[in-house]
Amino acid sequence: MADLRGGDLSRLRQLNSLTAIRELRGSGPLTLSALAERTGLSRPSMKEVTDELMALGWVEEVPPSQGTMGRPARRYRFRADSGHLVGVDIGGHNIRAALSDLDGRILAETRQPVLPGAPLAERLAAIERAVSGCLALSRTSVEQVWLISVGTVGTIDVEGRVIYSAAVPAWRDLDLAGALREVFPCQVLIENDSRLAAMAETRRGVAKGARDVVFLHVGxxxxxxxxxxxxxxxxxxxxxxxxxxxxxxxxxDAPEHLNTCACVPEGTPPEDAAGYTLAAARDGDPVAIEAVERYVDDLAVGAAAMVLIMDPQMVVLGGGFSRSADVLLDRLRERLERRCMRLPEVRASTLGDECVVVGAIDYAVEHLDEQLFTPDRGPLPVTR
Amino acid sequence: MADLRGGDLSRLRQLNSLTAIRELRGSGPLTLSALAERTGLSRPSMKEVTDELMALGWVEEVPPSQGTMGRPARRYRFRADSGHLVGVDIGGHNIRAALSDLDGRILAETRQPVLPGAPLAERLAAIERAVSGCLALSRTSVEQVWLISVGTVGTIDVEGRVIYSAAVPAWRDLDLAGALREVFPCQVLIENDSRLAAMAETRRGVAKGARDVVFLHVGxxxxxxxxxxxxxxxxxxxxxxxxxxxxxxxxxDAPEHLNTCACVPEGTPPEDAAGYTLAAARDGDPVAIEAVERYVDDLAVGAAAMVLIMDPQMVVLGGGFSRSADVLLDRLRERLERRCMRLPEVRASTLGDECVVVGAIDYAVEHLDEQLFTPDRGPLPVTR
DNA sequence: CTGACTTACGAAGGAGCGCTTCATTAGTAG
DNA sequence: CTACTAATGAAGCGCTCCTTCGTAAGTCAG
Incomplete structure (x- = not known):
């Protein structure tokens, strides 16, 4: 039940402006006639709406397309560059940042390595460096950033305070959103990284268009x-x-099957052990295969619980181990098939390491849309 | 992101009419001024809207309230009686039906016993008897029924075809919606009974107002x-x-702990065994308590999985065994607390056996609202 | 290069909806 | 009976969208 509320005449205009913006965002530059047809308005009215949107800085004209019959029509497009969004992925070893326009098109990316045990101040400084790097790369000033969206491990409450984080103990009880707001003068969103990765996969990854998706971070x-x-x-x-x-x-403890496999040569750094086992399994090493089987046995139990409870359209395998999806996917499918009423599609992530940053951007875009298209908050800033 | 779309002027009127209806449904009879204030319209405009709604049969005038200062204001109210909804609960041993007005207020209820092994035709006949009984009780003709909403065990696909039903094998592959549509000339909705019970609890039961709820059917x-x-x-x-x-x-197999408890006297019919065990546990029988502990041990595993995956605001215990909630609730809470990050509220259903029928009605109301308040489908039938 | 054709533009006039304003009406309180 | 209160109903205004028309800016055929 949509949040529809009638009201003034001006409200109708507002609604029409918003649909116009939405159509323009969805599909590149459009002519007046095309816009009018999509929104259901007449051409003269459409013209008035676009004039207003141009004056407000939301929309701009682009050169007409050539070679068509008849008088060339003016074309308009959404000014995705009238603001910027920043996505950040705070991982254990790396901090990634990305800058995008208002359509979520990525303009720059950076990465800052950071030691897992680094103190709080150092981590925050690294975040700032990563973001500034992005801004510098695309010559964007920080004032042009409307929204910063951050993904991190652990659970984060509604206000952006970290409740619990196994991977980064220093994070506990930190008011992350508040700390970032002090550095960057804009709205800050914080979310769990697995959820953002899931978002990215449904927006531009392998689960594009799916409504109900379970994303498994395996790593x-x-x-x-x-x-x-x-x-x-x-x-x-x-x-x-x-x-x-x-x-x-x-x-x-499922990853332990891979970490402690007998096939891993002595002296291998612990963070590479699982990768070694997976690679060995791909090459047919029976000991490694045995370990992988046990790993997937365990993975499948939790996964089956999620599938049975949610009945999603798709299960997406992401995270570090998903590089070895070829070794894992069929095995996981086979076990899920046995346990679940209806086997959903099971696919591997296609976005790789950028999954979380990109998801943070997508999350910011969604948030922006929600603000834009929620009546009573009104079309946001004007002519920045 | 609401499904807002601008459009014609008439569309604005439609929106305003719908908000008016919504306000009237929400809170009893209202005067013009009250309505105007709530919808944000001016009084003259409000008048026009209500006139239109009265002409269409959606709204009617009620006598003005007396004893107020100044000229008594006209009062209007939603004509919840301009249509009717039917809810049906197809259980193993009983078929329940209820008739309600468009606000979901229940006007009549009936119950038809049916043998678990009854053939298909007999079951369908029992459904028809149950529904007709309701209609007769409140002197309503079947033409006044807008929607029939049915709850049953098993999984049902989008078109109302039964995919799987452990309790009623004859149901399998039956086009239940189709069969019912042949008997009753209106829209038919089919849903799983546990989901409808969950709906009832969030609409008028113990979980009223909660957005994310896990309903456990224990029986x-x-x-x-x-x-x-x-x-x-x-x-x-x-x-x-x-x-x-x-x-x-x-x-x-969790219920087996209760069914096969040594405390149950020989000769107890199998369907009463669990109830006996629960009662004995309440009275302090150590053997029964032991069985209940084992039962809740098992129950808590699946429940914890749902809580950890969904993180709901509340867990509601319903179904036959929830009559013994006093024996179960604290034990369940204690185990969930141990397993989950955040213990949600854990409560017992308050709606009892009528849970599913009432949920079916609520589901129908929601469906109706969605049709009503979804633009482009327009205010439904007129002046029935 | 010219004329026919196609398509978009822009201005004018009209209808619908909501707003404000003001005199009128129907009650209660003293 | 009079003063006060609050709702009613009618009139006039402004905004938004619609339809209709003549005009403008291209392409295509000869």
């Missing part, structure tokens, strides 16, 4: 993100997807 | 229904909530 730690009805599902206490806490789901 | 069979964002969550293949299929969740 040195296990995590999950849910998309329900096309939107990120946070849960009442922002703790949705934490199935790895349940011993019976057998997720928490 | 001779186990089931679950999810409410996410205030709406029933079906899942992509209408199979959401089927966690009892997962052996590791330990739900499927």
């Amino acid at each position: 040195r730690r296990m995590g999950a993100g849910l998309i329900i009805g096309g939107k990120v599902h946070r849960g009442f206490g922002a703790a949705a997807g934490e199935i790895s806490m349940l011993p019976e789901a057998r997720w928490f | 001779r069979r186990m089931g679950a229904g999810l409410i996410i964002g205030g709406k029933v969550h079906r899942g992509f293949g209408a199979a959401a909530g089927e966690i009892s299929m997962l052996p590791e969740a330990r739900w499927f």
Whole structure:
């Protein structure tokens, strides 16, 4: 039930302006006639609307397309460059940042390595360096950034305070949103990284267009993100997807099967062990295959729980181990098939390491849209 | 992002009419001034809207309230009696039906006993008897019924075809919606009964107002229904909530702890065994308590999985065993607290056996609202 | 290069909806 | 009976969108 409310005449104009913007955002430059047809308005009215939007800086004219019959029509397009969005991925070893326009098109990316045990101040400084780097790369000033969207491990409450973070202990109880707001003069959004990755996959990855998606983060730690009805599902206490806490789901220690496999040569750094096992399994090493089988056995229990409870359209395998999806996918499918009523599609992430940053951007775009298209908050800033 | 679309001037009127209807439905009879204030319109405009709605039969005038200062204001109210809704609960042993007005206020209820093994035709006949009974009780003709909403065990696909039903094998592959549509000349909705019970609890039961709710059906069979964002969550293949299929969740055989308890006297009919055990546990029988502990141990695993994955605001315990909620609730809470990051509220259903019928009615109301308040489908039938 | 054709533009006039304003009406309080 | 209160109903205005028309700016055929 949409939040429709009638009202003044001016409200009707507002509604029409917003539909126009939405159409322009959705499909490149459009002529007046095309816009009129899509929005259902007459051409003269459409003209008035676009004139207003141009004056406000939301829309601009582009050169008419040539070679058509008849008088060339003016074309208009959404000014995606009238503002910018920043996405940040705060990982254990790396901090990634990306800058995008208002359509979520990525303009620049940077990465700042950081030691897992680095103190708080150092981490925050690295975040600032990563973001500034992006801005510098595309010659954008920080005032042009409308929204910063951050993904990190752990659970984050509604106000952007970190509740719990196993990977980055220093994060606990930190008012992350507040700390970032002091550095960057704009709105700050914080979300769990698995949820943002899930978002990215449904917006531009392998699950594009799906409404209900379960994203499995398989890597040195296990995590999950849910998309329900096309939107990120946070849960009442922002703790949705934490199935790895349940011993019976057998997720928490699952990676140990890969880490402690006998096939891993002595002296291998612990963070490379699992990767080695997966590679060995691909090459047919029976010991490694045995370890992978046991790993997927465990992975499938928690995954089946999520599938049975949610009945999603698709399960997406992401995170570090998803590089070895060829070794994992069929095995996971086979086990899910056995346990679930209806086997959803099971696919591997296509976005790789950028998954979370890109998801942060997509999350920001969604947030922006929501502000834009929610009546009573009115078309946002004007002619920046 | 609301489904806002601008358009014609008449569209604005439509929007205003709908908000007026919504306000009137929400809070009893209202005067013009009150309506105007709530919708944001001016009084003269409001008058025009209500005149139109009266002409269409959606709204009627009621006598003005007396004893107020100044000229008594006309009062208007939504004509909830201008149409009717029917809810049906197809259980193993009973078929319940209820008739309500368009606000979901229940006007009549009936129950038809039916044998678990009854053939298809007999069951359908019982449904028809139950519904006709309701109509007769409140002297309503079948033409006045806008919507029939049915709850049943098993999974039902989008078109109303039964995919799977453990309790009623004859149901399998039956086009239930189609069969009912042949008998009743109106729209037919089919849903899983646990989901409808969940709906009832969030609409008028113990979880009223909550947006994310997990409903646990505890009884001779186990089931679950999810409410996410205030709406029933079906899942992509209408199979959401089927966690009892997962052996590791330990739900499927959980009731056996109660059924086969040594405390149950020989000769007790099998359907009463669990109830006996629960009652004995309440009275302090240590053997029964032991069985209940084991039962809740199992129940808590699947429940914890749902809580960890969804992070709901509330868990509602419903179904036959919830009559013994006093024996179960604290034990369940204690186990969930141990397993989950954040313990949601855990409460017992307050609606009892009528849960599913009432939920069916609520589901019908929601469906109606959605049709009503979704633009482009326009205010439904006129002056019935 | 010219004329026919196609398509878009822009201005003018009209209808619908909501707003404000003001005199009128129907009650209660003293 | 009079003063006061609050709703009613009618009149006039402004905004938004619509339809209709003549005009402008291209392409295409000869």
